[in-house]
Amino acid sequence: MRIAVRWLAALSAAVLCTSMASAQPYPNKPIKAIVPFAAGSATDQIGRAFTNKMAEVLGQPIIIENKPGVNGMLGADAVAKAAPDGYTILIGTNSTNAALKSLMKKLPYDQDTAFTPLGYMGSVxxxxxxxxxxxxxxxxxxxxxxxxxxxxxxxxxxxxxxxxxxxxxxxxxxxxxxxxxxxxxxxxxxxxxxxxxxxxxxxxxxxxxxxxxxxxxxxxxxxxxxxxxxxxxxxxxxxxGLKDYELIAYFAMFAPAGTPPEVVAKLNAAINAAAQSKDIQDKFAGIGFVVEPGSPEALAQRSKAETAKWAKAIRDAKIEPQ
Structure with missing residues (x-):
């Protein structure tokens, strides 16, 4: 009987601790940011600079995980299938969140609905x-x-x-x-x-x-x-002697679909604070990087427009989906 009582007490304490942890304001543990390209790439360099600044704002470390492959698809897929709790985010690009839909015959996720936009970072x-x-x-x-x-x-x-x-x-x-x-x-x-x-x-x-x-x-x-x-x-x-050639690479952050609005708001504020940081602007000015802070809603609209733009570019270039 005593053993049963002790076991119940231990279980109750564990449940109470879990409840208290989940009740703590976001974020209360480290965040993982998946970079869908290799270390040393522009996405990696810019992503690391931004997440370092964001960690200062959020009060929790942000750990970069490089997951390259298939033009960013492997890393994007990992985020699309992660828990929508704000602890796994994507350092996205025009590859992962605009062009892949037209480059691949089939994606393992729905590019249009799998992600919650967090904030635009900039372009180069x-x-x-x-x-x-x-x-x-x-x-x-x-x-x-x-x-x-x-x-x-x-x-x-x-x-x-x-x-x-x-x-x-x-x-x-x-x-x-x-x-x-x-x-x-x-x-x-x-x-x-x-x-x-x-x-x-x-x-x-x-x-x-x-x-x-x-x-x-x-x-x-x-x-x-x-x-x-x-x-x-x-x-x-x-x-x-052309008129219409233009191609700009851009960078933005996304979370899995269903991420709570209050979490999105905190992450967006941290992204914008990083974008407005003179350290980051000075660090990447030499590579032509232009920062553009904005709202999640603005990024959602940009993603739609960029998806259409890249679809046209891919068709015009006669690139066959793989």
Whole structure:
């Protein structure tokens, strides 16, 4: 009888402790942020900077977990299927939350309904660059080279932005290139420097240091305006006499669908505080990163518009869903 009473008392205490813990205001334990791309990528660098600032605001550590694969799909899927309690969040991009729907024949989650928008972080253009041994000093010369050798010119890609920017270029310039897929941007960069691939279109975080260091040759930026970070590079439109070429990589945070509104509000406030931090703005100004604090509702509207925009870009580039 005494054993039963002790067991009941212990069980009651455990239930009481659990109830008290769950009643504590969010967050009361560490938060996991899944980066769906490899360590060293722009998503990883920006995500780590933001979550460090957010941890200061929230009073709990935010632990980064890199889960790369399938243009970010594996990491996004892990968040889509996580408990909607605010303790698992996604460092999302145009890959995971706009383009994958058009790039894949079937996703393991519904991209339109699987996530709760938390907040927009910012955007960054890409640089189109070639290996130093490629006999092209300008983007026009590179296009001429590719026209003379259909499908013999190779380009690397490890994300949606990298793939679509290159395929858009090929489609609009009337050239045919061969894609060489990689699991990470840094790995693709290593092979570009080594000459295993001819061309790579990647975000400033990955590409700019290599261009500035003379390891590869920058040809153009993918934005509609030249970047203050490297003003000597023309835009694709300038280099080729085009009007409508533009591709910008962006970053935003999402939680699983069903995350409570009060949790979303706290996370959004922390994201915006990080975006407004001078430390982060100064840290990434050199890679052309433009912060844009905003509400979860604004991110929801942006996600819809970007999904439609990327669907059109993928169709126009004649990229077949995998």
């Amino acid at each position: 253009p890409l640089i189109i660059a070639v290996n130093n041994d490629v006999p092209a000093r300008t983007l026009r010369e590179f296009v001429d080279l590719a026209k003379a050798k259909p499908n013999q010119v190779t380009f690397a890609s490890a994300s949606t932005s990298q793939l679509v920017s290159s395929e858009m270029l090929a489609s609009m310039a009337g050239i045919q290139m061969t894609n060489v897929p990689y699991k990470s941007g840094p790995a693709a960069m290593t092979d570009l420097i080594g000459g295993q691939v001819n061309m790579f279109s990647a975000d400033f975080a990955v590409m700019l240091p290599q261009v500035k260091g003379g390891k590869v040759r920058g040809l153009a930026v993918t934005s509609t305006r030249r970047s203050a970070a490297i003003p000597e590079l023309p835009t694709v439109n300038e280099a080729l």
